Amino acid sequence: MDQLFSKVLQVIVRCKDGEERKTNVRVTIELQLTTSPVHKRDLLVRLTDDTDPHFLFNLSISEEDFQSLKVQQGLLVDFAAFPQKFIDLLNLCFSEQDVLSPRFFLHLSCQLAVLEGHVSLSVIETNAFKHLYHLSLKLVQGSDKEVKDYLAVCVNSLKAEKQALDKQLKKTEEDLSRQLSYAQQTVSEKTKELDRIRCEWTNQTSSLSSQHSQELQSERAKSLELQNRLQLQTEQLRQELESANQKSSQQLHSRVTELESSCRELTERKYKNEAAVRDLKSKLIGSEEECQRLKQQVLSLRRENSTLDSEVHEKERLARQMQMKAAVLEQEIKDKDQLMLRTKEVLEVTQQQKESIEENAESKELQNQKLEETVKLLSEDIIKANEIIKKLMAENRTLAGKNKMKNIAIIRQEEILQETSENLKKVENDLQSTKHQLSTKDEEMLKLKEQLESAMQKLNESKELLKTNENVIRWLNKQLNEKQLCRQAQSPESVENAAQRVTPGLRAHFLPQTGKAAVSPEQGAGQMVHRQGGDSAGLDSKYFERRDDRIAVRGLPSDLLHTAVAPRAKLPVASAYFTQ
Structure with missing residues (x-):
């Protein structure tokens, strides 16, 4: 999972029969790679609100879904280049969100009176003539499990940050x-x-x-x-x-x-x-x-x-x-003087050796001359004289090689002296840099303390929210139990009559792209009544179980809460749902 983009952007929100309003929403773009059983790449788009932990809308775009999106909206880029182009459009919206009349902005629309279910996120460019829709994506509200997973990830990241800050604090x-x-x-x-x-x-x-x-x-x-x-x-x-x-x-x-x-x-x-x-x-x-x-x-x-x-x-x-x-x-200078004296002594020794080698060479040359004279006089000993001359030449070559090695050693010692002087300069520069680093670390320590305090405040707020959500869930379970006991006392015929009165008003709205029916709130209530009339035992036993991981139900009408509470259908993450 590679995170490509994560910023808080200003979005214009519009619901059904409602006025437009501006709000800040965090847009996150991630690239998910799956290798089993088939190598696939999916682009995940997530909308969240830092102030509201239950605000979560997701969208998953695969390579097959992108082809339909490309045909529907007339896109000219491939799936590999699409994330970067989308990020460029979001950056343009971010750069112009503080302008009174921005050229690029984000628009979030919903067909319901409350921001729930399916929403469409559009990137719009304005000019003197009309609004140009560059891109429009259909997002789905996250289910309870997805919201819990998202909150768990946020809490884990906060805990990791807290542990790191604790370590820094201890230091x-x-x-x-x-x-x-x-x-x-x-x-x-x-x-x-x-x-x-x-x-x-x-x-x-x-x-x-x-x-x-x-x-x-x-x-x-x-x-x-x-x-x-x-x-x-x-x-x-x-x-x-x-x-x-x-x-x-x-x-x-x-x-x-x-x-x-x-x-x-x-x-x-x-x-x-x-x-x-x-x-x-x-x-x-x-x-x-x-x-x-x-x-x-x-x-x-x-x-x-x-x-x-x-x-x-x-x-x-x-x-x-x-x-x-x-x-x-002074100690370093003394050490350098000692090194210089040693190098001078080595040079003197090498010079003496060189002089002795030269004297040996001169003596050997004299011997060579004498040998040549003897060679002329004694032709019989030519073979032996040639062998002796070859040996002497080999010795001269070895002596010359030794002289070269000693010269290389002297040059290396001079290089070592230069390196020591450069190391002294580097040590002084390192001292200055360490002083500067100490001052910067003190400033970073103050900043980390402020971040730790803010993180602790956020943790306390999240704990209070969890407590309030648990209280609301307990109250709703209690109401469900009371309603169930009341309805068990009624006769099955009255429940069937009530179901027949409610069922004629059911309507299902089908979305052409996904092929799934979106059920209205009245339909959900009628289905619950019909289910209660058909089952003599009342609601299913899973609604009476105590669950500590449930989240408070938000946005339900008051009359539905008093009459009947239908279980909320868990919406799966849409693969790709786009507007025309």
């Missing part, structure tokens, strides 16, 4: 608990540092307050000394004036002017002394204000000191991290 909780423990450790360390800083601050404040109190006491003592001096000076002046007045009482008239001048001078001195006292008082007030300002400065400096301490701690932590990185890099 996130473990990560958060680790982070919390680390944060608690850091908080405890910071509180210890804060207590230490507070102790230092209290000591400093006590020392500063003692210093300020001593300064204030010294200034107050100085002011008191000044006041005492001024009082002594005034008393001495008064004594001098009194003695002068006693001595110069006779010369008062002559020295009035001098005394007046001296009095003026004394008054001026008095005013000056008073001004000096005022200045000292103002200085005292200024010193107190400066003391308060200094206290405030001390507080601000302490706050700045605390912030600077935190910054210093952060910088020290960063410095430690940088030192660790530098140590790692």
Whole structure:
């Protein structure tokens, strides 16, 4: 089962003798492959509503049914290309569903007053002249079993999502608990540092307050000394004036002017002394204000000191991290230097070997020359000399091959050095990418929490709906039992008369494509009455059995519920039923 399309689309719904209304319906298209006994492909179209779990309409299109659809509606595509073309039309409807006057839209029509039974889904294009019907499909309402199967699949998918979310939640909780423990450790360390800083601050404040109190006491003592001096000076002046007045009482008239001048001078001195006292008082007030300002400065400096301490701690932590990185890099550089030294030693060894090989080659060439001279002199030993020359040439070739292998090893070591440098760069890029991934995972964790909450709400709502449906089913079973007991008390003749009165109004509406009769609600009620009249035992025993998997009956008239409840015929999934 391959799912090709699943989206919520806006559909215009119209029932018999009703007005058009817009609603949101989820359209799902699936491709079903069956291999036993014959390889077949079926296209399944399903209409569901996320808000109403009982809203279900199905359609199954096989390759044989598609041929009749192609002939009826004049389609130009094959069965293989039909699903994609249908999906393209649905995507056009989805893209224009928010427009006031859409060009493409879906239309769902029903021949009954309620959206039940057979419905037709049409894809319509509008232009200035008319509505063009691109495709029209006939869907059948799902039976109780199909609705139950669909709900079971939905519940299973929700359970799987819930389990996955639970696993992710556990992982996130473990990560958060680790982070919390680390944060608690850091908080405890910071509180210890804060207590230490507070102790230092209290000591400093006590020392500063003692210093300020001593300064204030010294200034107050100085002011008191000044006041005492001024009082002594005034008393001495008064004594001098009194003695002068006693001595110069006779010369008062002559020295009035001098005394007046001296009095003026004394008054001026008095005013000056008073001004000096005022200045000292103002200085005292200024010193107190400066003391308060200094206290405030001390507080601000302490706050700045605390912030600077935190910054210093952060910088020290960063410095430690940088030192660790530098140590790692230095270690890597040392390892690379050792590799370089080793490679240099290998190169020196290879060069020495090369020189020795060259010396051997020169010596062997001299030997070859001597051998050639001996060959010329001794023609009898030509065969032996040729064999010796061949052996020497083979040794030269092996030595040349060894030189080539050593050169290849040196080139490989240089490539390894380049790869190590590239790996360092990759490690740095991986660090940055991991930091980015951590931030994205935190965001995903928040989104998953929100999805889990919404899923739990949906589960609770579905449980409440199931409870209400079970209550309705119990009530209906109770009503059926009461009606059955009442009808058993009646005579068979009255039941047959009632059946004869109801049967003339029966009508069956036949659909030309399927060849099956669609029975109206009145016919269903008449058939039930006739069945009750023919069977003396009343309703079949299967209607009195307790079934927990039944779903509430919806859309039945109230008079049919009070008179008789007919069992709903299970409609099979239509192979393909299309409008003309």
